[in-house]
Amino acid sequence: MGGTVVRNALLRRTVLSASAASLVLLATACGGSGKADAKPSGPASSSASAPAAPAAKGKTDAELTPLLVAQADLTDHVLEPVSAEDAKGGEDSTSDKPECLPLVKAQSTAAIGTASGIARVIVVAKGKEPAANASPEEKVKAAMDALKATATSVTLQSYEGKGAAEAFGQLKSAAVPCAGGYTADQGGESGKVTKVTQAAPVTGGDEALAYTVVGDADGEPFTTQLVVVRKGNTLATFSAISLGGTAEQPTAVVAAQLKKLG
Template sequence: MRTAFVRRTVLTASAVSLAVLATACGSSEGKKEDAKPSAGAATSAAPAAKAKTDAELAGLLVAQADLPQHVVKPATPAEAAAGAGATSDKPECLPLVKAQSMAPVGSAGGTARTKAVAKPKEPAADASPEEKLKAAMDALGGTATAVTLSSYDGKGAEEAFALLKSAGTACAGGYTGTQDGEALKIQKVAPGAAVTAGDEALAYTVVGDADGEKLSMELVVVRKGNALATFSAVSLTGTAEQPKAVVDAQVKKLG
């Protein structure tokens, strides 16, 4: 059976699509032979980064105004709760399951979530019934992207990113993720199209077996300072596109 996350995300994508159709550094020091260190030169290391709260992160999430070619919808409390209980048959793969389930990886101090569904191309006003039907079917194939922001104290974001990076290698041969008591067999994890964003980024194409059908999902992770942004994209057609516009818009809002 499809995992709860995949099922809910696909249903959200179809509902939104149909609704749209219906409405048609370095520093330098001076050299002075006998100069003593000044008070400024003797400063201690910068204080460790402090995690943002849920509310602060919510203000940094991509919104409708940032993505005019998408329909942006808030994540539901049920989605957040389900992600928190996600598990994997392989402990080393749990970071990937969490990232796909709108759950933070590691010990995050704050988390915020939303969803963005690519808008379908609307049929012309004088389109025939056949053309309108085709447009409706095409709409159902739009990519739906779950966006999760997590913020960490200190180097927590770097550590979480490292966990996801190592998981991509360790779990290349597959794993099983479980959410809400439903399991999804992942057959392989492969490198996705390269992403250049934030301080460091990675991308995976995750291929699973959903009810005997191939399901290809895109997972992108971007670290910006002590914040981690994860993007998990799925489609009703079974093959999602990497959500470049969503990634770019979100990273821009992180500053």
């Protein structure tokens, strides 16, 4: 889908960048990284009845940035900033199903509704380091495995009043109408999501949901793990993919970010 095309390209570049140093070092060493229900299941369901956020003043970009997960919070990951150009990537996304547009926005780090502030970062899991006495072949394998790392786009959005609860409600309501798939377009690039299902329940914040999104972008199949958590008038979205293999739900990244939010 359009927003996913841009986001996948961004995450590819980030994974390759994060893995590049390891590849160079290792190369040198060899010479001498079902249908969804309307409400989240499991623990997420109990949080779904939590009261909406009270009226509150939204934070600005500058106020949100210090709350965004940082390198010190995830020492076993590599963090990369999102450029202003890439950040604009999903803003002009459209969908053949308007009710699915919030999902497109969430996957492309774009604002859902009218946010007072937004902050973004890309988080890539580090590959397993080879043993000091590893053979050249083992070091090459470790380098190739690093390229299959899960990359997660983390986006914090702040809202005035009940805006965060309303944005979360749009994502939650998208479960049923978008379960069978939808198409999206951005800047002339289009793609198709074929299935949206509930993923493993997530706990934290005032309410949370998790989806597995399966589709095709430019002839390339993809699976995205999407997690959304609302805490007060802040919405945190996590969209994870893997360049090779299957992306796992970014539980460590979610936990670190929620801890940072307090």
